[in-house]
Amino acid sequence: MMVSESLGDLVSQYFAKGIVLVIADLLSLITVSSCLVIKVPQINTIRESKSTKGISVLGLCLELFSYTVMISYNYTSGYDFLSYMEYPVLLLQEYVLIYYVFKYQGLLGKRAQIFAIFYVAIATLIYLKIFPIMILTFLVPFCTPIGATSKVLQLVAILRSKDASSVSRTTWALSAFTNMTRIYTVYVQSHDWMLLSNFLISTFLSSSVFAAACVYKKKVKKA
Incomplete structure (x- = not known):
């Protein structure tokens, strides 16, 4: 009985903050949930068609940079994982997407391998918290324009092709x-x-x- 009353009180307190904030929380939950599968349709489309027409490679690379910087900054700063949980999920999907795009554009050569080794080396330094956080702090403000640029490049790629x-x-x-x-x-x-x-x-x-x-x-x- 006491448990049900306590639960009822918690629910009442939660809804007491107002419908506007409740809707905001619901939308946040939907947003994070959507990020879990947001790249999957694109990956499946490329796998099925075995083609990357209209896909901007540079746009994907810029997006990869943006995601990497954001997750690295949050991780290195010691922020709560839930506050940036969507970034690791997006990053994993981005890896798969880039792999298939590079594969069907014939870009999985030595340059890609060198870049991958360099990327893994930097990621390892970040994971070990050896990479200077000052550099990440400097790069974070650039993520917004870089993210926008990646979308512009994707739009241009479609319009051109x-x-x-x-x-x-x-x-x-x-x-x-x-x-x-x-x-x-x-x-x-x-x-x-x-x-x-x-x-x-x-x-x-x-x-x-x-x-x-x-x-x-x-x-x-x-x-």
């Missing part, structure tokens, strides 16, 4: 959705205008890539 047959619309729809939910959660919880501007730009760019993918996939089908 006029072929989005290898681009997953589901992945970009999820990207736009998760960024849009973050606009609400950030506005409600912190009013951080820097973060808001980041998510606004990301929502617009992800939506643009999604729209371009829809347009050029239709054209390919008609042909």
Whole structure:
């Protein structure tokens, strides 16, 4: 009886903070959950088509850099894992995605191997907390423009090739959705205008890539 009353009190206290914040928490949960599979549709699309038409290699590399810096900074700073849990998941998916893109573009040569060795070496230093945190602190502010640039490059790649047959619309729809939910959660919880501007730009760019993918996939089908 006491347990049920205590549970009831906790629920009441939680909802007492207001429906606006409750919705923000729910959207945050949905956002993190979406990140668990956000790259999977794109990976499957490339595997099935065995083609990477319309995929920007440079955009993927910039995205890899952004994810790596963010997870490294959070880890080295000793922040709670739950506060940046989506980044390791996104990073693992990014590794798989880059592998298949490089594979079908014939880029798995010596340069890629050297880069991989260098990347693993740096990652090891970061894991052992030997890598200077000052460098990571310096790089963090660049993640926002780099992330935006990666999306712009992806959009340009589709527009130039006029072929989005290898681009997953589901992945970009999820990207736009998760960024849009973050606009609400950030506005409600912190009013951080820097973060808001980041998510606004990301929502617009992800939506643009999604729209371009829809347009050029239709054209390919008609042909």
